[in-house]
Amino acid sequence: MQILTTLTTLAAYTSTSLSNSTPTAILNSTEPTPSPPHDGGGTSQPFPLxxxxxxxxxxxxxxxxxxxxxxxxxxxxxxxxxxxxxxxxxxxxxxxxxxxxxxxxxxxxxxxxxxxxxxxxxxxxxxxxxxxxxxxxxxxxxxxxxx
CATH class of the missing domain: 2.60.20 (Gamma-B Crystallin; domain 1)
Structure with a gap:
């Protein structure tokens, strides 16, 4: 469920961003690109939880x-x-x-x-x-x- 929600959120964000700007604006943007969240926050762990x-x-x-x-x-x-x-x-x-x-x-x-x-x-x-x-x-x- 969490993965589906994350993918849906990213798809909506990308769709909105693309419809409101040109590809050049996206490449020149200083905004960070969205990345899916993961459990625990921070960086991903190199070992299983x-x-x-x-x-x-x-x-x-x-x-x-x-x-x-x-x-x-x-x-x-x-x-x-x-x-x-x-x-x-x-x-x-x-x-x-x-x-x-x-x-x-x-x-x-x-x-x-x-x-x-x-x-x-x-x-x-x-x-x-x-x-x-x-x-x-x-x-x-x-x-x-x-x-």
């Missing part, structure tokens, strides 16, 4: 080095640098093409702080998912990041 987390009851049947994310019980969005409670005994995090990422799992807290056992897992760039079992279901959390 979200990925998908999938929920499982166990990783025992999960294939290793999977280029797909197998059938799951559900999924949600992980946001970069945001603490996310983990409510399932096993999760899989979608990889990001071109970006190596990490997820820091905090076992023993649902708020990514306090006296928690902390484990950092690298999620390599590519296609598919990386699965892991989580101890302390309901009392675990994680922070995903790409740099």
């Amino acid at each position: 979200t990925t998908t987390i999938y929920f499982y009851s166990t990783t025992s049947s999960y294939p290793t080095n999977s280029t797909t994310c197998p059938q799951n019980l559900g999924n949600s969005t992980l946001y970069a640098d945001v603490c996310t409670p983990i409510l399932w005994p096993a999760i899989a995090v979608a990889t990001v093409p071109g970006n190596e990422c990490t997820i820091t799992i905090y076992e023993g807290t649902s708020s990514c702080e306090g006296e928690a056992r902390k484990e950092v897992l690298v999620i390599p760039a590519g296609q598919g998912c990386v699965a892991m079992e989580v101890e302390g279901v309901g009392v675990a959390s994680g922070v995903w990041a790409c740099r």
Whole structure:
């Protein structure tokens, strides 16, 4: 929806600008050319801001080095640098093409702080998912990041 709105706005702006001026005036104009907005303002980030987390009851049947994310019980969005409670005994995090990422799992807290056992897992760039079992279901959390 945001993309459609942006494209519609740009088309209306361009149409109005072209009908009210000559091509030479546009080339000589000191007004900045319109550019579509993006989430977060400022310049675009060189790394992704979200990925998908999938929920499982166990990783025992999960294939290793999977280029797909197998059938799951559900999924949600992980946001970069945001603490996310983990409510399932096993999760899989979608990889990001071109970006190596990490997820820091905090076992023993649902708020990514306090006296928690902390484990950092690298999620390599590519296609598919990386699965892991989580101890302390309901009392675990994680922070995903790409740099």
